[in-house]
Amino acid sequence: MQTPKMTASGVNVHYGSTQALFNVSVxxxxxxxxxxxxxSGCGKSTFLRCLNRMNDTIAGCRVEGRITLDGEDIYAPSVDPVQLRAQVGMVFQKPNPFPKSIYENVAYGPRIHGMARRREDLDEIVETSLRRAALWGEVKDRLATPGTGLSGGQQQRLCIARAIATAPEVLLMDEPASALDPIATAQIEELIDELRASFSVVIVTHSMQQAARVSQKTAFFHLGSLVEFGETGQIFTSPSDPRTESYITGRIG
Structure with a gap:
């Protein structure tokens, strides 16, 4: 058995007096x-945001339980959430490039985290990140133009390049293709498959077909609880919980 990259044990999340997640371990x-x-509303994005402490930014949100990265508690008082988010990158549902040049979008993280001493080092990080996000060939001649001028699919790949520029260990993706057309979606899915060689990738998706295509492990959430977690093939072909089967066959949703 390989050692997990991240482990969540007994995670509960409350928004004020409302409990959104119940005892999730994965x-x-x-x-x-x-x-x-x-x-929708079953807690999957809430749980995803626990993994890089994005819920810290929501007033009245309380996270209980334990989540570790390489065995270290990410909610320990000594952990700097900004530093954690360099290790656990995030790509959101809607492409959100900064209103800066393509180059500056990717260079931003490495620069604030002091990862590049010289301009040449930064150039290299930017090129490598754009190559890994399968975008370099399309933008290498216009790095000084605004990232917001790219197409939706290109903007999302730019956001992926930005997320991996800080050399994270885990990459979180919250429905990364839901705002994209089928061709751009296929490109993102192909990219996810390539990125897993270098990162642990966690993806929230409303598309079961997408989960079946891109993932090796699947977790099914329902009403704030983790119902079932296992190998993707097994979850989709012979789920052990009737609620999972009902969801996969379209009886609940």
Whole structure:
């Protein structure tokens, strides 16, 4: 058995007096795509945001339980959330490039984290990140133009390049293709498959077909609880919980 990259144990999340997640425990394996599926409002994005402490930014949100990265508690008082988010990168549902040049979008993280001493080092990080995000060939001659001028699919790949520029260990993706057309979606899916060689990738998706295509592990959430977690093939072909089967066959959703 490989050692998990991240481990969540007994995670509960409250928004004020409302409990959104109930006792969720899951292991995130290295070099694997883990998909979180389930109906809208079932807690999958809430749980994803626990993994890089994005919920810290929401007033009245309380996270209980333990989440570790390489065995270290990410909610320990000594952990700087900004530093954590360099290790656990995030790509959002809607492409959100900064209103800066393509180059500056990718260079931003490495610069604030002091990862490049010289301009040549920064150039190299930017090129490598854009290559890994399958975008370099399309933008290498216009790095000084605004990232917001790219197409939707290109903007999302730019956001992926930005997220991987800080050399994270885990990459979180919250429905990264839901705002994109089918061709751009296929490109993002292909990219996710390539990225898992270097990162643990966790993807929230409303598309079961997408989960089946890109992931090796799948977690099914329902009403704030983790119902079932296992190998993607097994979850989709012979789920052990009737609620999972009902969701996959379209009876609940």
């Amino acid at each position: 292991d995130i394996a290295p070099a694997t795509v883990t998909a979180f599926i389930g109906p």
